[in-house]
Amino acid sequence: MKTISIPGLSKPVSTLVQGSDYFSPDVYEKVCTVLDSFFTIGGNTIDxxxxxxxxxxEVAIGQWLKERENREDVVILTKGAHPKGNGPRVNPEAIKEDLLTSLERLGTDYIDLYTLHRDDPAVPVHVIIDALHEHVTAGRIKAIGVSNWTVQRIQEANEYAASQNVIGFTFSSPNLSLAKPNEPFWPGCISVDEEDVKWYEENQMPLLSWSSQARGFFTGRFTPEDRSNEDLVRVFYSDANWDRLHRAEQLAKEKSVSQIQIALAYALNQAFPTCAIIGAQNETELLSCKKGADIVLTKEEVDWLENGGNVHKSW
Known part of the structure; x- marks a missing residue:
């Protein structure tokens, strides 16, 4: 499997990242089957x-790491400082609390990729960078990143880090997908737009996309008339996205793959380093994602999938 490099981390990061939002000791046999199969196809990074x-x-992943005795072969990405009922928690105390708890659950003394799960624009970036720097210096974190931060806040934070000669954010995890959202899937979530993409390209910052396949929009199971999935209707139903789906279907036929594999390939063929966080739950889904990750798209194909036009005719 292809990999990317993330500054601060000596290990390569597989372009497919196995998601674990359904992992639990209660389904530990399934966890083992998925993770073992994921590593068999060349993946090495768990979100x-x-x-x-x-x-x-985290507890289930920690158990798997202990049984497989493979911690040094695995890239662990975990996130902290997520809001709770009483509001934002992006502060030094919450970061420390969540990080130490995650280390204990995972049974490890360091996190490869540590990510702030949300932002709180009311907190100055210097407070956040200084707090994370303490944990990097202590060896608890190899590389720091953010999930659902605007590029403006990332830029501000990294300018401060550079001024203090300390490590800034070296990767980001927003949503990047062929289907463009009408509104955030969850409050406070960020999906990159055209201007954001230019920023990532100019800065060559690695982007690890969640919902890169638009939560099943490209499976072929949905139509404009089928409005049974309220979240999908709310976020992804638009004329422009149905047009993108049709273009993905067309290109998929030409390449003898599926349209959802084309959607995955779109996220992985940007002009800057990208990974896709996937929610595969069995070997069949993993193999489908692997095939999608292997697809090479030209810049013209990527642009045509997104915007249409007549470019496709000249391939």
Missing amino acids: TAHNYCDGKS
Whole structure:
């Protein structure tokens, strides 16, 4: 499987990242089957979070790491400082609390990729960078990143880090998909737009996309008339996205793949380093994702999938 490099981390990061929001010791046999199969196809990076399944996701991964004795072969991405009922938690105390808890659950003394799960624009970036720097210096974190931050806040934080000669954010995890959302899937979530894409390209910052396949929009199971999935209707139903789906179907036929594999390939063939966080739950889904990750798209194909036009005719 293809990999990318993330500054601060000596290990390569597989372009497919196995998501674990359904992991739990209660389904541990399934967890083992998925993770073993994921590593068999060449993956090495697992995405989790302090709050997934009330912490059970990290516990299950920690159990698997202990049994397989493969911690040094695995890239762990976990997230912290997610809001709770009483509001935002992006502050030094919450970061420390969540990080130490995640380390204990995972049974490890370091996190490869540590991510702030949300932003709180009311907190100055210097407070956040200084807090994370303490944990990087202590060896608890190899590389720091953000999930659902605007590029403006990332830029501000990294300018401060550079001014202090400390490590800034070296990767980001917003949503990037061929289907463009009408509104955030969850409050506070960020999906990159055209201007954001230019920023990532100019800065060559690695982007690890969640919902890169638009939560099943490209499976072929949905039509404009089928409005049974309220969230999908709310977020992804639009004329422009149905047009993108039709173009994905057309290109998929030409390449003898499926349209959802084309959607995955779109996210992985940008002009900057990208990974896709996937929610595969069995070997069949993993193999489908692997095939999608292997597809090479030209810039013209990527642009045509997104915007249409007559470019396709000249391939």
